Amino acid sequence: MSPQSASSEPVLQVEGLVKHFPVQRGFFQRTVGHVKAVDGVDLLLEPGKTLGLVGESGCGKSTVGRLVLKLLEPDRGRILYRGGDITGYDRSAMAALRREMQIIFQDPFGSLNPRMTVGQAIEEGLRALGMKRRPARTDRVRELLRLVGIDPSASDRYPHEFSGGQRQRVGVARALSVEPTLVVCDEPVSSLDVSIQAQIINLLEDLQARMALSYLFISHDLNVVGYISDAVAVMYLGHIMETAPADALFDDPRHPYTRALLAAVPVPDPDQRAERKPLGGDVPSPFNPPPGCKFQGRCPLVEDRCREQEIAFYEAGPGHRVRCWKVMNG
């Protein structure tokens, strides 16, 4: 294998990432078990690309986003940022990297300080970055607002004066203020109306092309993920079930969970009304999950082996990995 050139080196590589949260009960706060939020996750994000991380509530996808940025400390596993291992970095070591790794949150209402004007909110990051001269910062704020499609004269207004979509634009401007390489987008359009959602998605795509950004795009919405992603990882109960280039995942899903998830998405066409056989049951609790395949409780193909042993990944094609032995062996 030839050594990779610096430009094609993955922006982000995650190997065997684990995060368990202890659950404590009773007077002595005895640990009675663990919520296995993230239980051995591998991810690969190429430069300038978008990796969609998709799953239902409680699957651990947001925890992965926070672990990647070291907002949470992983229990095990490795996080490589542009080839360098940042797993052991402490706060001060991470501080230097912060400008390269940013996050956009779901809730444009909760993630902006209501007592700060949006100009101040964006400026804060610039100051933390060491941009000392005030006029330079003000110029940059105006430039950023223009970049995300907000009139720069609005920089002295407060968040409540903006609509949800505009606030999300401010969130984008703030994340981009430090010219990052990697942006974790945690459900950035989930709380927005359809027409506004399209505006923000277009904005994210446009900025990606202009600034060579790499996105880890976390979402429960398969339509959005399918639209925006180059590669997709499907998560269930702390595990990656299937990961593939987006075309392969949508055209040739292999894992029973991926298939069920795709089949469950309502198609916006009345001529494609499927008599959809739904997946039974609920997403089980990640508190002390069963051994073996995490999907065993709802899987139509389940067999004894699925309950007895951990399931390894199988290669289904180039870059296409599936954590199910059944679909690989027919």
Add this chain to the structure above:
Amino acid sequence: MSEPLLSVQDLHVHFRGRRNVARAVEGVSYEVREGETVCIVGESGCGKTVSALSILGILPVPPAEIPEGRILFQGKDLLRMDPETLRGIRGNRLSMVFQEPMTSLNPVFKIGDQLREAVLAHRPMEEKALEERCVSLLRDVGISSSAERLQDYPHQLSGGQRQRVMIAMALACDPALVIADEPTTALDVTIQVQILNLFRDLQREKGLSLLYITHDLGVVAQIADRIYVMYAGIIAEQGTARQIFHEPRHPYTMGLLASLPSRMRRGASLHNVPGAVPDPAQKPPGCPFHPRCPAAEASCTRGLPGLCDWGEDHLARCPVTCADPDKEVWP
């Protein structure tokens, strides 16, 4: 044809603030016929929920007021009914399922207690019959080992299960019409399919009519017989599911459909409907969509446009597409 089960006629709902009046609903009319699924679709703040709450008479008055309109349910005007009679209909022939299964159930009472209350409100019956009724209601909504579940508290159930319980309560007295306001929005997509299938089965078995309120066009396409598209307090367009999705005639409907992301649209830029929904207290004059509409003409700012008839009950409130059916609204 027989008269519709529900007929909302020229409904206006205003919210009076200290300084201004928010006109949340401005002259909305829609109908639900026997056995039909009617969807009201629109973005947040379009007035879809407010119009539904006024059907049930559960809007807080004041600040809300209903200066005009009629709401005929089985031929009787709910707005001019005395509270006693209305109570006899609400939860009985007419019931509602809300969005949040997490907060709509009382956390300190068992599922069984809450279900019994819903039944007894309109159908006094003996202990034994009541118990059987509750068990069968839960079974109807697909809750297994239903007798045991009656002993559970809401927090012991998952979100999907709680929504099933809410539906069971809505069905407690064999309603003719169920109003469902975003009943699956808080649920995961695999659970959403279960709930949508449940509504469909209940409808087939019980001949129920459903008024389904949502912002999710995917869900609408899957379940609706007829659709009303609302925008800023008015009905922008109405028609059958196929008319709305395949031959949209209002620029807003067209814009909404074109802004849906999907795998198929990968690589192509999504349509941008510029701007945002207007503040209900400061609506633009004329067609409320004109500031965002690429096809807007000077006449669009003068008075609310009338409904243009596209045949077979397909109506759109746009004079521009009405005059020029082949107009390319979104370039």
